[in-house]
Amino acid sequence: MKKPVVAVTMGDASGIGPELIAKLLHRPETKTVAQLVLVGDPWVWASGQRIAGTAHVTRSISDWKDARNGDGTPLFLETSTVAQSDVTTGQMTAAAGAGARLALTACLDAVRRGDADAICFAPLNKQAMKKGGMDFEDELHFFADYFGVTDYFCEFNTLGTLWTSRISSHIPLADIPKYVTKDRIKAAARLTYKTLKTAGFAQPRVAVAALNPHGGDGGTCGREEIDIIEPAARELNEEGLPIQGPYPADTIFLKARDGALDSIVTMYHDQGQVAVKLMGFERGVTVAGGLPAPITTPAHGTAFDIVGQGKANAEAMTQAYLLAAKMGAARLT
Numbered sequence: 001m002k003k004p005v006v007a008v009t010m011g012d013a014s015g016i017g018p019e020l021i022a023k024l025l026h027r028p029e030t031k032t033v034a035q036l037v038l039v040g041d042p043w044v045w046a047s048g049q050r051i052a053g054t055a056h057v058t059r060s061i062s063d064w065k066d067a068r069n070g071d072g073t074p075l076f077l078e079t080s081t082v083a084q085s086d087v088t089t090g091q092m093t094a095a096a097g098a099g100a101r102l103a104l105t106a107c108l109d110a111v112r113r114g115d116a117d118a119i120c121f122a123p124l125n126k127q128a129m130k131k132g133g134m135d136f137e138d139e140l141h142f143f144a145d146y147f148g149v150t151d152y153f154c155e156f157n158t159l160g161t162l163w164t165s166r167i168s169s170h171i172p173l174a175d176i177p178k179y180v181t182k183d184r185i186k187a188a189a190r191l192t193y194k195t196l197k198t199a200g201f202a203q204p205r206v207a208v209a210a211l212n213p214h215g216g217d218g219g220t221c222g223r224e225e226i227d228i229i230e231p232a233a234r235e236l237n238e239e240g241l242p243i244q245g246p247y248p249a250d251t252i253f254l255k256a257r258d259g260a261l262d263s264i265v266t267m268y269h270d271q272g273q274v275a276v277k278l279m280g281f282e283r284g285v286t287v288a289g290g291l292p293a294p295i296t297t298p299a300h301g302t303a304f305d306i307v308g309q310g311k312a313n314a315e316a317m318t319q320a321y322l323l324a325a326k327m328g329a330a331r332l333t
Contacts, residue, residue, distance in 0.1 A: 004117035004328030005067045006034040006321065007107035010044050013087045014096040015302025016312040017122030018048025023314035024321055025056045031072040034325035037064070037116065038076045040103050043084045045076070051308050064115035079106050090307040097128025104139070108146050111293045118294040118328030120321045123302045126170070138170045140288050143295060152187035153290030156195065157272060157299055158323065159280045162256050163199075163263040164272040165192045165289060176268045180211055180224050185232040188265050189243045191290050196263055198330055205262045207252060208233050208245035209271060215248040253279070273299075282313050285320040287327075294327035296320040 008024075011017025021038065022045075030036060038045065038058060049055060058076040061067065067075055082099025100121075110116040126138055136142045144153050157164045167188045168179035189206060196204035208229055212222030219226050229246040236243040243265075247255065253275040255261050266272035276284055277299065284299030298316035306312060 002332055003070075003072070004034045004325055004332055005037060005070075005110075005115065006324050006328055007037050007039055007110055007116040007119045008321065009100070009103040009107060009119075009121040010038070010040045010048060011122030011297075012096045012100050012125045012128055012302045013041070013044045013047075013082055014089055014091055014093055014128070014307070015123055015125060015304055016307050017302065018044050019051040019308075019310070019312050020048075020122050020298070020314045020317040021045075022048040022052035022054045022056065023312070024317050025058075025074055026052075026054055027314075027318055029322065030074070033322060034118075034328060035067055035070040035072060036074045036321075037061070037067050037070075037110075038074060039079050039106050041081055041084075041099070042076075042078055044082075051310055053310065064110050064113070067115060077106070079103060090304040092125055092128045092131070092304070094128060094131035094133075097125060097130070097132030097134070099132070100124050101129055101132060101134055101142070104142075105146070108143065112147070116293075117331050118296070118324040120324040121295070121297045122317060123298055123300060125302045125304075140169070143288055143291055147292050149291060151290060152184075152191055153288070154188055154191065156192070156287040156289045157276050158285045158287060158319075159276050159283055161262060162276070162279075163192065163196060163287075164266055164276055165263065166266040166269060166272055168268050170269065173268070177211075177224075180228055180267055182228055182232040182235070185229060185265065186236055189232075189236055190241065192263050192265055193241050193243070195287075195289050199327060200330075201262055203242075205260070206241075206243050206265065207247055207255070207261050207263070208243060208265045209249045209252050209267055210246040211249075211267045213248075213250070215246060282315045283319055284316055285323055287323065293331070294324050296324040296327075 086095035
């Protein structure tokens with residue numbers, strides 16, 4: 001069976017991304033599940049290998065078309081994105097943010113042309129990206145704008161077989177209530193159910209989290225559950241989607257931990273992120289949902305505080321790559 005082509009970037013050059021990619025390539029399954037194409041600056045790659053203590057053999061290519069004929073050996077498409085003199089290791093810089101965006105854009109171009117099937121990127125720094133010219137609240141909105149997506153899209157966070165999504169993301173906490181609408185809840189739940197089906201779940205078990213403490217305590221501690229969230233779940237059931245809930249946010253992840261749920265639709269960023277990161281920070285993966293192609297990344301950040309020390313854990317990076325490969329392969333069938 002033909003292997004998917006997965007475009008891989010080293011993320012923010014000031015962070016742990018380059019060393020994570022060097023450790024990723026040390027895993028034997030890297031070569032068996034997909035044809036990896038590394039996109040970025042040679043000096044960044046050399047720095048990552050030096051820190052990780054690796055010396056990987058890659059084959060340089062100048063044209064994406066060569067990726068379809070690869071033999072599994074990691075390919076390196078050298079792209080000039082940022083000068084070494086403009087980067088300070090372990091510190092946020094606009095230059096590194098701009099460079100990360102340029103590398104991602106090269107990968108997005110490849111996906112749009114059909115030369116790559118999925119993208120997996122090492123951690124970015126949102127502040128650096130914005131300082132470097134990204135005029136969006138996060139990279140997901142940058143991706144959606146690039147592809148011209150007008151339907152609902154959102155981030156998924158995965159931990160093994162558990163997936164979470166949310167109806168609001170990188171916004172101030174004070175703005176959360178205005179995002180709690182039936183339309184957004186239904187759109188998020190539909191996309192979650194559909195995405196899990198494409199990821200291999202035969203009958204996804206999806207539930208919606210409540211917004212208020214104790215699920216609103218029957219309306220005595222907020223009415224969003226009664227007026228908005230439960231009606232949205234009921235209407236989804238009427239559409240034929242077996243969406244459960246709402247369940248109180250302080251217990252819904254216990255159901256997931258015990259195997260009763262495959263996915264949870266949360267109301268805001270930290271409602272799901274705190275739980276998932278506590279359950280397995282070193283394995284978490286973020287998936288850009290609702291886009292034309294799979295895009296994945298580790299759920300953690302650039303870890304400026306440990307850059308260059310060789311102790312960055314590459315498990316989440318590995319899981320992100322394996323998921324990108326799996327979802328990319330599904331596009332070929």
